[in-house]
Amino acid sequence: MPERLINHLTRFVNVPDEDRATILRYFRPVTLNKKENLLEEGQVCQANYFVLKGCLRMFFVNEKGVEHTTQFAIENWWMTDNMAFQQQRPSDFYIQAVEKTEVLAINFESQEQLCARLPQFERYFRLVYQKAYAAAQLRIKYLYDFSREELYHHFNDRYPDFIQRVPQYLLASFLGFTPEYLSEIRKKKRS
Amino acid sequence: MPERLINHLTRFVNVPDEDRATILRYFRPVTLNKKENLLEEGQVCQANYFVLKGCLRMFFVNEKGVEHTTQFAIENWWMTDNMAFQQQRPSDFYIQAVEKTEVLAINFESQEQLCARLPQFERYFRLVYQKAYAAAQLRIKYLYDFSREELYHHFNDRYPDFIQRVPQYLLASFLGFTPEYLSEIRKKKRS
Numbered sequence: 254m255p256e257r258l259i260n261h262l263t264r265f266v267n268v269p270d271e272d273r274a275t276i277l278r279y280f281r282p283v284t285l286n287k288k289e290n291l292l293e294e295g296q297v298c299q300a301n302y303f304v305l306k307g308c309l310r311m312f313f314v315n316e317k318g319v320e321h322t323t324q325f326a327i328e329n330w331w332m333t334d335n336m337a338f339q340q341q342r343p344s345d346f347y348i349q350a351v352e353k354t355e356v357l358a359i360n361f362e363s364q365e366q367l368c369a370r371l372p373q374f375e376r377y378f379r380l381v382y383q384k385a386y387a388a389a390q391l392r393i394k395y396l397y398d399f400s401r402e403e404l405y406h407h408f409n410d411r412y413p414d415f416i417q418r419v420p421q422y423l424l425a426s427f428l429g430f431t432p433e434y435l436s437e438i439r440k441k442k443r444s
Numbered sequence: 445m446p447e448r449l450i451n452h453l454t455r456f457v458n459v460p461d462e463d464r465a466t467i468l469r470y471f472r473p474v475t476l477n478k479k480e481n482l483l484e485e486g487q488v489c490q491a492n493y494f495v496l497k498g499c500l501r502m503f504f505v506n507e508k509g510v511e512h513t514t515q516f517a518i519e520n521w522w523m524t525d526n527m528a529f530q531q532q533r534p535s536d537f538y539i540q541a542v543e544k545t546e547v548l549a550i551n552f553e554s555q556e557q558l559c560a561r562l563p564q565f566e567r568y569f570r571l572v573y574q575k576a577y578a579a580a581q582l583r584i585k586y587l588y589d590f591s592r593e594e595l596y597h598h599f600n601d602r603y604p605d606f607i608q609r610v611p612q613y614l615l616a617s618f619l620g621f622t623p624e625y626l627s628e629i630r631k632k633k634r635s
Binding site for chain 1: 504506512514515525526527529530536537559563566567569570573574575576577578579580581582583584585587588589620
């Protein structure tokens with residue numbers, strides 16, 4: 254299963270066979286049950302997580318106690334609270350398994366050491382962060398530009414499998430509306 | 445003036461003196477008058493821009509013809525439409541000078557060549573994109589979490605100099621409200 258990370262790496266950089274075991278020693282596998290938390294608000298965000306199998310979501314709880322899901326991560330995606338990770342400080346977010354999930358975790362110091370030891374990791378993470386930032390820039394545009402209903406249709410058109418996989422109440426929390434409103438939009442589309 | 449880029453680099457990585465001239469050859473200086481566009485919607489986004497002096501804003505025009513500013517960049521910040529830059533495709537955004545502005549521009553191919561030639565550039569851009577992504581992740585949280593008035597106060601507390609520097613109508617466009625509403629909030633705070 255950890256080979257999934259090596260496969261992902263080789264999409265971006267060359268990974269000589271002799272480096273593979275070394276690389277994997279920087280990571281520890283973590284298995285989570287459905288709804289188990291990998292990170293909780295107030296905890297120092299120590300690790301960056303690569304999803305081998307399953308699905309994570311990142312959310313925060315607002316002053317009124319309402320959860321807002323800001324991000325999902327499925328196979329081959331990285332997830333962490335990057336500001337808290339870089340600064341090794343307590344997080345404002347939770348990271349939770351949406352279904353039974355297996356991840357590889359790498360601590361902040363280990364990620365820096367790995368980049369210093371194997372220059373292709375600098376390149377790999379440069380490309381991963383570059384892509385993630387590009388997607389976040391567009392996401393911010395959509396949050397300004399789209400109505401909630403348009404956000405749903407946009408997401409539905411781009412990630413149809415994802416829509417099937419994530420429970421409806423989490424999708425509603427991600428899109429910023431109630432499950433009832435989501436259900437109405439879905440009915441409207443069907444008719 | 446281009447030394448400002450070298451100074452920024454040395455905050456993150458070692459830059460041997462003999463590499464400095466080589467590095468600067470990958471960049472071309474561009475000077476913009478106030479309100480001059482560096483990129484327009486529909487143009488292929490060919491370059492990434494480092495601000496030497498002045499201020500840029502990124503905005504899009506919605507279906508109703510209304511401008512929304514999604515980002516500003518002042519001295520030492522990088523700005524581009526990253527998705528369009530990576531994919532070398534037409535942009536959905538405009539990038540415009542808020543005041544007279546000097547930037548260094550690097551084309552996509554040149555940025556890749558520079559990273560391949562000088563490994564410390566892989567590291568530099570890895571760290572720049574990592575920070576930018578971390579900030580964007582928090583920005584997305586604020587867009588979910590804060591009312592418009594809270595967004596203004598948050599921005600005002602964190603970037604007081606910036607608030608003084610950017611014209612009020614652009615700040616309103618960034619915060620997603622009308623200049624009149626911004627003026628009301630400012631009066632309320634003073635009283």
